Amino acid sequence: MLKQSLLITGLAASLLAGNIKMDLNAKYGANNFHTKGAEKFATLVNDYSKGSVDITVHAGSSLIKGNPLKAVKDGTVAMTDMFIPFTSGGGKVFGISALPFIAQSYDDAYRLYQISKPAYEKTAKKWNQKLLYSVTWPPSGFYSNKSMTSISDFKGAKTRTYDKNSAAFVNQAGGNAVALPWGEVYSSLRTGMVNSVITSSASGKDGKFWEVLSNYTKINYAYPLQAVTINLDYWKSLTKEQQTAMLKAASEIEKIQWAISKEENKIALETLSKNGMSVTEASPELKSELDKIADDLLEKYLDGANSQIKNIFKEYRK
Numbered sequence: 291m292l293k294q295s296l297l298i299t300g301l302a303a304s305l306l307a308g309n310i311k312m313d314l315n316a317k318y319g320a321n322n323f324h325t326k327g328a329e330k331f332a333t334l335v336n337d338y339s340k341g342s343v344d345i346t347v348h349a350g351s352s353l354i355k356g357n358p359l360k361a362v363k364d365g366t367v368a369m370t371d372m373f374i375p376f377t378s379g380g381g382k383v384f385g386i387s388a389l390p391f392i393a394q395s396y397d398d399a400y401r402l403y404q405i406s407k408p409a410y411e412k413t414a415k416k417w418n419q420k421l422l423y424s425v426t427w428p429p430s431g432f433y434s435n436k437s438m439t440s441i442s443d444f445k446g447a448k449t450r451t452y453d454k455n456s457a458a459f460v461n462q463a464g465g466n467a468v469a470l471p472w473g474e475v476y477s478s479l480r481t482g483m484v485n486s487v488i489t490s491s492a493s494g495k496d497g498k499f500w501e502v503l504s505n506y507t508k509i510n511y512a513y514p515l516q517a518v519t520i521n522l523d524y525w526k527s528l529t530k531e532q533q534t535a536m537l538k539a540a541s542e543i544e545k546i547q548w549a550i551s552k553e554e555n556k557i558a559l560e561t562l563s564k565n566g567m568s569v570t571e572a573s574p575e576l577k578s579e580l581d582k583i584a585d586d587l588l589e590k591y592l593d594g595a596n597s598q599i600k601n602i603f604k605e606y607r608k
Contacts (some may be wrong), residue, residue, distance in 0.1 A: 309342040310532070312368035312524060312539060315353040315361070316603065317516075323554045324516045325349050327425060327547040328371055331518065331539055332462065338535035343528065345369065363418040368524045374410070374424070374515045375453035381413035382591075383599055387426070387515040388455045389591060391584040392606075399426045399513035405605050409543055409598050410517070419519040422536065422545035427490045428555030430456075430511040433499050434486040438507040441579040449486040450475050455587065456488050456511070462583050491558035492551075500565040508559075508581060510571045 314332060316325040324607035325347065354361045358372040359380045375388035384394075386406050393399040403424060414421040432438055434447065447465030451457040457467035468484050472493075478484045479502040487499070488511055499506075518540070528536065563569050572580070592600060 296334060298335045305483050309344065310524075311344045311536075312520075313353060314345050314347045314518070315351060315358070315367045315370040316347050316349045317351045317358070317371055318349070319496070320349040322349075323492065323547070323550055324425065327543055327550065328518060330546070331361075331423070331543040334539035334542060335536050337519065338538050339532050340535075343532050343535065347608070352480065359417045359419075360523050362519055365523060367521075369422075369518065370521045371516055371518045373452070373515050380417055382595060383409040383413050383602075385453065385455055385591070386599070386602065388453050389588060390455065390459050391513050391581055392588070393513045394510060396426070396513070396548070400548060402513075402602075402606055403515060406602050409602060412598075414519055415522070418522045419524055420525045422518045422520055423540040423547075424515045424517040425544060425547040426515055426551055427511040428492050428551055428558060429508070429513050430488050430490050431494075432486065432488055432507045432509050432511070433494055433503045434505050434507070435503055437505055437568070438509070438576060439573050440575055443576075446458065447486045448484045449488060450478065450484045451488050452514070455591070456589055458590075459511070459583060461585070462489065463580070476502065490555070491562065492554050494567075495558040495561045498565075500562060500567040503567070505568045505570070506559075506562055507570055507572055507576075509576070 309598070314328055314568050316328045318325050329347045332347050332488050335343050335345055353367050354370060357377070358370045359377050362370055374384045375530065383406065383459075387403065393402050403426070407424075410424070411421045436443060438444070441463055444460070444463040444465040447460065448468055449460045449465050449471045451460055460467040466487070468478075470478055470484065475484070475487060476497055479487070479499070486503070487494070491506070494506060520536075524531065559569055574581045592603065
């Protein structure tokens with residue numbers, strides 16, 4: 291109650307001054323394209339609100355060390371970006387974008403996002419926040435020290451995975467999923483604690499994985515989403531004009547960032563190759579074997595899911 295009272299007091303003081311200042315926690319480093327997108331968003335909000343809303347972006351998750359949903363819910367920070375699959379504990383729907391092989395392209399991923407968006411917004415509201423925009427990561431692939439040509443190649447894989455879905459996928463493929471914070475992945479690859487990673491081309495580029503691994507197989511595992519949310523108390527403190535300005539900025543930056551994600555994927559793949567990493571397409575045999583696992587995981591995911599989630603997939607498959 292004290293924290294909530296302090297939050298309201300701080301908001302009131304800002305409004306009396308005729309403007310409002312907010313901090314936006316960005317999970318990744320300053321050079322990451324999601325962080326750069328958050329900074330562009332802050333600039334647009336300032337422009338469209340005529341300087342009355344001032345957002346400061348803090349890179350490297352310097353403001354949050356724990357659960358981002360809870361931090362925004364409690365008002366620890368006004369805004370944050372978050373890797374939605376990591377916050378699936380906040381609601382089953384948040385795991386949708388990380389389900390394996392549901393989206394096969396950027397167009398598929400965007401369509402799935404649009405169909406799922408009302409459910410994301412509903413879940414965010416339960417956590418006392420408003421979803422402003424979401425942007426996909428480049429498709430997740432498989433980093434390893436050997437060419438992945440069939441399901442048998444997963445045997446002996448100690449793979450860093452990023453959520454419950456990807457962990458179940460690796461385990462069912464015959465490997466061993468390992469949960470690690472991103473900051474520990476590179477050193478764990480060095481020591482052999484893990485010998486493979488499921489993540490995007492962009493993350494592999496940022497992590498300089500060519501220094502510790504030799505292969506990247508483009509299995510197009512998933513197109514997971516990174517979202518930006520705002521605490522509802524802060525949102526409600528804004529004037530209608532300020533809210534309109536923020537939504538306009540969010541809509542614009544979302545379109546821009548989806549296009550940048552495509553370009554980032556291209557640049558990242560080129561960077562991996564230039565630094566000596568073998569970048570290969572998944573073979574038809576491997577795709578067929580992985581699709582069987584994906585179908586089983588989707589069936590398990592939908593078992594017990596509410597009607598809203600089931601309807602998302604009915605609509606998506608039309």
